[in-house]
Amino acid sequence: MITKATKEQATEVKNLWKVCFPQEDEGYIDYYFKNLFVPENCFVYVEEGHVVSAIIRAPHAMMFNDKVLRTSMILGVCTLPAYRKRGYMKRLMEIVLDACEHTELITLIQAYDQKLYEPYGFRNIYNRSTYRLTRDDVKRSTNFGCSYEPTAIDLLKVYSAFIRRFNGYYARDLEYFVKYKKEINAQGGKIVAYYNGKDQIRGYATMLPKGDVLEIEELIYLDSTALMKLCNAALFEKDVVELHVSEAEDLTLVFPETKVETYGSTMARLNDAKLFSKLVGRDISTVEQAFATSIKPLNLNEFA
Numbered sequence: 001m002i003t004k005a006t007k008e009q010a011t012e013v014k015n016l017w018k019v020c021f022p023q024e025d026e027g028y029i030d031y032y033f034k035n036l037f038v039p040e041n042c043f044v045y046v047e048e049g050h051v052v053s054a055i056i057r058a059p060h061a062m063m064f065n066d067k068v069l070r071t072s073m074i075l076g077v078c079t080l081p082a083y084r085k086r087g088y089m090k091r092l093m094e095i096v097l098d099a100c101e102h103t104e105l106i107t108l109i110q111a112y113d114q115k116l117y118e119p120y121g122f123r124n125i126y127n128r129s130t131y132r133l134t135r136d137d138v139k140r141s142t143n144f145g146c147s148y149e150p151t152a153i154d155l156l157k158v159y160s161a162f163i164r165r166f167n168g169y170y171a172r173d174l175e176y177f178v179k180y181k182k183e184i185n186a187q188g189g190k191i192v193a194y195y196n197g198k199d200q201i202r203g204y205a206t207m208l209p210k211g212d213v214l215e216i217e218e219l220i221y222l223d224s225t226a227l228m229k230l231c232n233a234a235l236f237e238k239d240v241v242e243l244h245v246s247e248a249e250d251l252t253l254v255f256p257e258t259k260v261e262t263y264g265s266t267m268a269r270l271n272d273a274k275l276f277s278k279l280v281g282r283d284i285s286t287v288e289q290a291f292a293t294s295i296k297p298l299n300l301n302e303f304a
Contacts, residue, residue, distance in 0.1 A: 002095060005042035005054070012051040013042060013076070020078035025208075031186035035179060036304060042076070043096060045088045053079040053088040057096050058304055061171045062106070065280065065295050068171060072100055074109040075304055093120055097269070105276050106290070107269045110303060114264055122267040125291045126168065126298045127247035129262045134240055137255045138231045146233050150193035152177035154201045158193070162203075162220045166246070166299035168291070184208070194221075194229045202226040207234055214238035218301050219245055227254065248297030266300050 005013060014033040018026065038058075045053035056076040062069045074096065079089050097120060100107040111117050114124055155177045163169050170176075184191055189208035196202050203226030206218040214237045221227040234241045245251065247262055270276060270287035277284045280293045291298070 001046045002043060002091060003046060005039040005044045005051075007039050009044060009051055010037055010039060013037070013044065013054050016051060016054055016078055016080065017076060019080060025187045027186045027188060028183065031183055032304065035182065043092050045079075045083075045092060047083065052083040053092060055089070055092045055096055057100070060302070062108075062300075063169055063171055064106075064167060065293065067279070069106060070104045071106045071108060072104060073302065073304065074107065077109075077111075097121075097271075100269070101271045105270070105272055105279070106287075107271060108300070109267050109269075110265060111267060114267055117267055121269045121287070123269075123287050124264040124266070125268045125287065126264075126266040126300045127262050128244055128265040128301075129247050129249070129251075129260055131243040131245070131251055131255055132240065132259045132261075133231060133235065133243055133255065135235055137258050138228060138235055140235075141229065141232050143229075143233050143236065145195050145197075145229060147193045147195060148190060150191060150201065150204055152181060154193060155180070155191070155204055158201045158203060158222065159220050161222055163299060165296065166248070167294045167296035168298040168300050170300075170302050189217075192230060192233050194226045194233075196225070203230055205230040205234060207237060209238070210242075212238065213240045213242055216241060216243045219243060224254070227251075244301075246297065246299045246301070248299070 010033055014029060017029050041058055042054060042056045044051045054076060055074065058073045058075060060071055060073060062071045077089060109117055109122055152174055156174055159172060181191060184206055187208055189206065191204055191206050193204040194202050202223060203221035205216045208215045208217055214234050216234055219230060252260065268287050268291065270290050273285050276290055284290050
């Protein structure tokens with residue numbers, strides 16, 4: 001039986017995530033279900049009184065070509081191992097995508113295996129790059145100007161200035177960054193900001209420890225000084241830093257000797273080609289064509 005999740009089923013869905021996504025940080029999963037989980041956004045397949053499969057459709061506002069588009073991120077797509085290959089996930093996906101088709105032009109998903117979602121019309125539209133940094137790549141300097149307790153309002157200010165260079169991003173507000181700080185803390189991470197000599201914030205880095213490596217999951221910078229200061233601060237934490245940025249941010253001139261890996265990050269589905277064509281003023285028939293109309297590089301660093 002397929003139903004929308006109830007508050008009472010939240011723990012079951014959380015435990016389902018922990019079984020199906022062992023690579024995910026357990027602290028983040030606990031944080032998500034305590035602070036971000038909305039039962040009515042989750043569909044579950046119930047068998048013998050227990051949740052055996054689930055999918056979440058998280059609604060968002062996405063900025064695209066100076067317009068606000070209603071969209072959703074599909075996440076938490078999972079089925080208990082003993083109940084797989086029974087078609088449960090296909091049925092859940094069909095129900096969710098039918099709802100998406102009636103309410104939004106674009107639907108997003110991030111997947112470990114993108115091929116699983118191509119039959120549903122999803123195509124990769126956004127790539128990220130990982131730069132594996134060591135001390136040889138970043139000249140050692142002091143942490144002068146770095147703050148380990150930036151305010152949510154400062155984070156919003158510098159993010160808003162940075163993201164104007166890009167397209168296809170979520171519209172963030174102050175509440176977002178209040179929650180964001182708690183989310184990073186829940187994973188044992190930190191947000192480090194850089195302020196210039198005039199005490200103006202010029203960037204921040206979200207740092208998450210992953211064993212012997214420190215991951216910079218998000219790097220916001222308004223100039224090269226902020227970029228280098230934040231990477232330097234990260235290398236004081238660990239000897240190896242994996243820096244994740246959008247593919248459009250080509251940092252090979254800054255880090256010419258660094259190993260770079262580019263990977264597919266976000267897939268999208270075009271729900272109404274005719275209406276999207278009217279929106280952009282040209283004939284669009286595929287999701288690839290839709291995102292090719294972007295007037296700026298994409299930057300979609302969101303996971304939920």
